[in-house]
Amino acid sequence: MSGYDPQQAATWAPRHTPVLYGHAEAEKALLDAWASGRLPHAWLITGPRGVGKATLAFRFARFLLANGPAGSAADAGPSLFGDAPVLPDSLAVAEDHPVFSRVAGGGHADLITVERSYDEKADRWRGDIVVQDVRAVIDRFSKTAAEGGYRVCIVDAADDMNTNAANGLLKILEEPPPNAVLLLVSHAPGGLLPTIRSRCRRLALKPLNEAALGAALDRLLPDLDAAERRGLAVLAEGAPGRAALLAGQGGLKLLQGLLEMVGQLPKPDIPKLHAFGDALARDRSGTGFQVMGELFRWWLARLVRGAAAGQIGGAGWTEIFPGETALARRLSDWQAPDRWAEDWEQLGRLLDRGESVNLDRKQMLLNLFAMLGRAAAH
Template sequence: METLQPYNHQNLYGHEKLEKNFVDLWLKNKIPHAIILSGQKGIGKSTLAYKISRFILDKSFKINEINHQVMFGEEDIYQNDLNIQKDSQIFKEVSMCINNNLYVIQEVFHDDEDNKKTEISIDDIRSLKSFFEKKSLNDSWRIAIIDSSDNLNKNASNALLKLLEEPPLNSLIILISHKPSTLLKTIKSRCVKYNLNSLKFENFIKVINKIKPSISKNEIDFLSILSSNSPGYCLEIIDQNGLEIYKKIINLFSKMPSLDLDEINKLNIIINNKKNNKTFYLFLNLVNEFIHRGVLNIYNIKNSNINYFKEEIELFNNIEINENNVIQIINCWTKLKDTIDKSQIFNLNNKSIIIEIFSEFSKCFNDY
């Protein structure tokens, strides 16, 4: 399957104003030493981070030379976006992950240790500090991308804070965050914050059609709702059989309070069919999203950003609840989220978690 790779493409839709803002900051010599790119997962934060990095590395000749060229019209270098020539040395080096002035710390899945996700440790930040202490090539800027900073552990956060307090000259640290509330307040106070808004449907379609031109209109509509117009998350859903998983989630909830173990077993086979845990983590996210959407619908909480599938509406309309059920539903939802958190910290058996999720929530239906 073809996937979006932030380091080797420049296609970014819906964030044109942010791109122009960074071009203006560069021309005015006002690039901050640290920024936070926040927003919905898969919306283009990593792509923007690499675009910013490539642009600065490509344009890192003296700022007064730029101003001289603009003032005297020697070369029209002003542009509205952060694109650079794809045949340039910087673009090729970044695409091949060999540029010595760009340092990236990112989330990885290991083939051993049951594919557990790794957190960002203090050793990672120490390596980053060593990177900034070295002299840059050609007196270029030095740039670091942390993707995502949500995975910083306590010691790593404190070490990063010290680095932010004394930033090196001509350096930029880009923190990518899906949940900026998890970052230390002291870290956020030392960064310029940029929030990437959700994409409009037309921009979402542009990205998906470019990557998956064969996808049907019905699938695009379904994926648009399920991913909230997040291209990255949409492609993850496609890659990890998320559409089939979500439909089975709806089907299992529609049979409650009965617990269909055969269907759960079929779901477990789909989820654990691949060699990594990405599909399992996607399943956890989809269940949490389903319950979130269900609660909003059942309690008639107005939210203009929520659209529903036909199957969801039929299911939610058949659920009758009263005020006495509210606490029970919320407690079950809280327990589910606690289970999800524990599953990501400890190496818990996937199948047992899947059964527990549906078993616990089925208890909420017994009184209906």
């Protein structure tokens, strides 16, 4: 897609990002907690994928490492005989600040990031965060801060921890060392151990509004044309990171191609369908199939909601690409929303089962269209 530059995308990573869009309330909560001098030792930052949770975590980590405890920051201000000390009014740390560059480069001694690691023996990224990753935090937190201020740990994402890793982190949460702050990023906090959730202060991030999302897309994807921007904004649902990821994966084009074939049911273009399936099968990483499955499930949910509320094409409905509204209306005529909801569940089981046992992706696509064809024939 024209709006995506892989080299530029490297600078979008949360540890590199100097700005945060749409989360002023959450940022103020962190700043106020720091200024109070009673900063909680653990925060659980929640919200949809791509909404800015890790970006906020790294922004706060830079702030803590640059400023230290609130008392020390105040002591560095004017004396008792001068003006009152002025504390920072935002979490921003300038890009030319030494802490910013060291955090971006992964070279700050008092910051440790826990994420899925690379398995050298298997020559692939691990599917979860393992206990060895958490032990590195225990080792780091057992020592004094290298620069005399805070020690900060970011877990991105806490949902990826296996049972042993979660229990290891719990030990740190139960007995945190002084001036140590843990920032846990979570897309689905309900899946975490209740004992972990209970020891963290929760900070929930909401999807960005239209204005904030637009500002974020201006920075992340400045070369988007109007049609791509409109479509990705709908798919993103207020999460700029999701928009950038889908741009890189060609998600908009993938969904459009799939829905065009759906629109041909009950008599699809068989050669085109097989060519689509062959392309998915050739992708050994499985990324294309995964993106297709996630987007199609998302679109069917959009269809169900719109049809049930009678809002397809009405107020609050933004067309993703030309012809999408007409297709949604046509599919809503095939069967009632409750039947589409049943198909959504069945389709999800089909895709999940196929992924879990590594079934042929092309065959799964053909099975998907066979199921949809039955709906079209009613």
